Amino acid sequence: MILRELSSRALKSLLANCGVRIRTGPIVTRIRSRCGPLVEGLALHYADYTVEDDAGFADFNVAIVRPGGPRRWLRPQIAFEFDGATPFFPLPADQAFAMLEWGLNWCVHFHCHQYLIVHAAVVEQGGLALLLPGPPGSGKSTLCAALVHRGWRLLSDELALLDFGTRRAVPLPRPVSLKNASIEVIRRFAPDAVLNAPVHDTAKGAVAHMRPPAESVRRAAETARPRWIVLPRYQSGATEQLRPLSKATTFMNLADQAFNYDVHGRRGFEFLADVVSESDCFEFEYGDLDRAVVRLSALARQG
Amino acid sequence: MQPPSPLRWRSVPAHAIALREWDGECVVRNEATGNSHLLGPLAGRVLGILLGAGESLGADEIAARLEAAAPDTEASDGPGAIEAVLAEFRRLGLAESEST
Numbered sequence: 001m002i003l004r005e006l007s008s009r010a011l012k013s014l015l016a017n018c019g020v021r022i023r024t025g026p027i028v029t030r031i032r033s034r035c036g037p038l039v040e041g042l043a044l045h046y047a048d049y050t051v052e053d054d055a056g057f058a059d060f061n062v063a064i065v066r067p068g069g070p071r072r073w074l075r076p077q078i079a080f081e082f083d084g085a086t087p088f089f090p091l092p093a094d095q096a097f098a099m100l101e102w103g104l105n106w107c108v109h110f111h112c113h114q115y116l117i118v119h120a121a122v123v124e125q126g127g128l129a130l131l132l133p134g135p136p137g138s139g140k141s142t143l144c145a146a147l148v149h150r151g152w153r154l155l156s157d158e159l160a161l162l163d164f165g166t167r168r169a170v171p172l173p174r175p176v177s178l179k180n181a182s183i184e185v186i187r188r189f190a191p192d193a194v195l196n197a198p199v200h201d202t203a204k205g206a207v208a209h210m211r212p213p214a215e216s217v218r219r220a221a222e223t224a225r226p227r228w229i230v231l232p233r234y235q236s237g238a239t240e241q242l243r244p245l246s247k248a249t250t251f252m253n254l255a256d257q258a259f260n261y262d263v264h265g266r267r268g269f270e271f272l273a274d275v276v277s278e279s280d281c282f283e284f285e286y287g288d289l290d291r292a293v294v295r296l297s298a299l300a301r302q303g
Numbered sequence: 304m305q306p307p308s309p310l311r312w313r314s315v316p317a318h319a320i321a322l323r324e325w326d327g328e329c330v331v332r333n334e335a336t337g338n339s340h341l342l343g344p345l346a347g348r349v350l351g352i353l354l355g356a357g358e359s360l361g362a363d364e365i366a367a368r369l370e371a372a373a374p375d376t377e378a379s380d381g382p383g384a385i386e387a388v389l390a391e392f393r394r395l396g397l398a399e400s401e402s403t
Contacts, residue, residue, distance in 0.1 A: 248328035252341045255330075262337055266321050269332040269339060273323040 004047035012039055019061070021052040025161070025172040025220045027112070029104060030058035033096070035078055038064045041097030041209070044196055045175040048214040060107045064096050082107060095199050098207050101175060108159050108172070109259035115161040115170065116264060116271055119257040122155035122169050123147045125300045128227035129169040131160055131279070133257040136204070139234030142182040143292060145210050149190035150293045152300075154216035155224060159259075164271055168223035173216045175209035183208045189289050226275050228299060229254065231283045238287035240295050250281035310400040311361050312389050314353035320397065322350070336396050346388045348372070353398055362386045 003022065006014070014020045019032040020042070033039065052058075063081040067090050077090035080103035087106065091099050109117050120133035121144035130152070132140040141157045148154040155169055157176040162169055178186055183198050183206060194211035229250055230242070254272055255261050261268045282299075286292035314320075321332040329347035332339045342350060352368050353360065360368075362382045369385070392398035 246328050247325035248323075248330050248341050251323070251330045252339070255339050261339075265337070266332065266334065269321045269323075269330075273330065277323075277325070 001051045002047070003042070003049050003051050006051065008039075008043065011043060015039055015042070018054055019058075019063075021054065021056060021058050022046055023050040023052055023220075024104075024174050026170060027059045027108065027172065028052050028057065029060045029062060029107070031100070032061075032063040033065065033100075035064050035066060035093065035096045037094055038078075038096040038100060041100070041196060044194065045097070045209055045211045047211070048217040060104070060111070062100070062103060062107065064100055064103075066093070091202075095202055095207075097196065097209065098177075098199055098202060101177060101209060104174065105158055108161075112161065113260050113263050115163055116261065116268055117259045118160040118162065118254055119158070119259060120160040120254075121157045122160045122171075122224075123152035124155055124169075124171075124222075124224040125152050125297075126303075127224055128300070128303075129155060129224035130228045130230060130296065130300070131169070131226055131254075132230055132232050133160070133254055134232055135257070137234075139182075139232050139286070141177055141179075142185060142234065142289065143232050143286070143296075145176045145178060145182075145186045145193070146189050146289045146293050147296065148176075148213055148216060149193060150297065152297075153219060153224075154212050162226070162271070162275060163223065164264075164267070166223060167271075167274065168225055170223050171216070171220045173212045173220050175211060178208050178210055180205045185289060186210060226279050229276065229279045229281045230296065230299075233283065233285045235285050235287050238285050240284070240286040240288065240291050242282050242284050242295055242299070245281045245283045247276045247281055250279075251276045309361075309402055310389075311359035311402075312353060312365070312392075312398050312400050313359040314350060314356075314392070314398045315396065317354050320354075322354075331397065333396050338395070340395055340397075345384060346391070349385060349388050350392070350397065353392075359401055362389060365389075 016034045019030040021030045067079050076093040078093050078096045079086045079090040080099050120131045121140045123130050134140040144157045154173045155171040195208045198206040198208040200206045319334045327344040329342040362385045366382050
């Protein structure tokens with residue numbers, strides 16, 4: 001069953017009681033909540049995701065709850081629970097869905113050490129993956145959101161999962177996080193993109209999420225071979241420039257952006273070096289999204 | 304002209320590092336510290352010579368071996384540049400020095 005097949009009432013009931021078990025790529029998360037904005041966010045952004053059987057295994061058990069106390073009525077807050085613990089400070093209630101997404105990212109990069117996890121967007125064409133690693137503000141999520149509306153498949157906008165065994169990128173398609181000016185940029189670029197209303201005054205400024213294309217969710221079991229590594233840098237007004245980047249410099253950038261590189265020791269070093277060896281590596285400065293997408297899509301056509 | 308440094312240098316054992324080289328640039332992981340480093344062309348060549356030496360070497364000996372391996376080595380790869388690389392290796396735990 002996919003989530004959109006659940007009535008609003010059934011979804012609310014599941015979330016309020018035993019929880020809803022949503023599959024995102026290789027991960028099943030059991031989510032519980034009675035928080036209205038969260039229910040709406042799940043219904044909007046996770047409509048195409050598989051809902052697993054109640055009795056099945058869940059990798060993560062999480063909840064978005066309303067803490068007690070006087071704040072319950074005055075400027076209500078919400079908290080993220082993971083296995084009953086609350087690893088973060090509460091946030092205003094209207095940030096419920098964003099907090100769930102941030103919490104799920106935390107779950108993955110702190111626990112999924114069967115993968116090498118790189119802070120990177122990943123998209124795919126023809127079975128080949130384009131990795132876009134970068135720190136917050138580099139423009140990777142904006143570029144990723146644009147690419148998936150021009151023929152690329154979304155694997156992840158935030159967490160590249162690289163499998164040690166198969167040496168392939170494993171999809172973890174989840175809502176794409178857009179911040180501040182990027183929200184309007186994507187609305188203009190892809191009018192058919194499904195975004196929620198921005199939540200303002202978060203720690204990251206205004207935040208909205210974009211629903212992943214249904215095709216990307218449906219094909220979430222299809223891995224891809226890393227082929228290109230492109231370090232993006234958005235620069236207002238810049239003409240796009242795709243410049244080859246040395247593999248050693250690319251390696252160091254990827255290592256810096258890998259959440260669990262240190263966890264894997266020498267194995268992580270060798271694996272990351274192999275990924276870099278087998279990829280074409282570039283740095284990419286861009287200022288215009290349409291032109292940036294055309295340039296990267298031309299790269300893919302070259303194979 | 305400065306007199307040659309009396310220090311002799313030895314790299315950490317080969318099994319204590321992981322090394323990958325592309326187009327003259329290297330990345331190296333120091334198993335003792337868990338840190339990874341980007342090495343430029345000269346540093347990569349110096350580390351390669353120390354790893355293959357099997358004995359401690361002075362900066363002048365390293366310079367001679369670099370010259371023999373690549374006679375077109377630039378003047379900036381002379382003993383002064385090599386000693387700067389070796390000092391950086393000591394800081395990173397990739398090599399240690401001993402007095403003659």
